Amino acid sequence: MKRFPVELALYTIALVGLALPAAAQTQLASDHKLSPSEVKTLIKAASTPEDHLQLAEYFRREALEETASARLHDEMAELYEPGSAPPSKFKQPTSKEMKGHCREFARNASRAAEIATKMAEEHEKLAEMMRTSPPQTTHRAR
Numbered sequence: 001m002k003r004f005p006v007e008l009a010l011y012t013i014a015l016v017g018l019a020l021p022a023a024a025q026t027q028l029a030s031d032h033k034l035s036p037s038e039v040k041t042l043i044k045a046a047s048t049p050e051d052h053l054q055l056a057e058y059f060r061r062e063a064l065e066e067t068a069s070a071r072l073h074d075e076m077a078e079l080y081e082p083g084s085a086p087p088s089k090f091k092q093p094t095s096k097e098m099k100g101h102c103r104e105f106a107r108n109a110s111r112a113a114e115i116a117t118k119m120a121e122e123h124e125k126l127a128e129m130m131r132t133s134p135p136q137t138t139h140r141a142r
Helices: 003-025 036-045 049-079 095-132
Strands: none
Touching (some): 049 095
């Protein structure tokens, strides 16, 4: 009967993990999440402060999702205690190995969140620079 509480805990964490990014997204300015194609197009052609703010929002959303994923995997790591897996006739990774995999996943997701945040900040800086600096015109020699 020890298996049921572990399964219940895993399902609960999975549901919370899915709900966190959705809840976090409501804090952002737009409900529309850019598609990969839209992000690529904006990166190639960003020419206005609004373009850069859209990219900043995209990266902020990515950071929130990665942070939620890191939390979920940290919580999952705690569930891999010795003896928590049901017995099997097949060779399975040890709880220690599984815990390590979850921790590594969490570290990578945390790092991705940090990078996404930095990218958002850079796009916000670009937008601000574009707003406060007059547009540069190029003159052609005749």
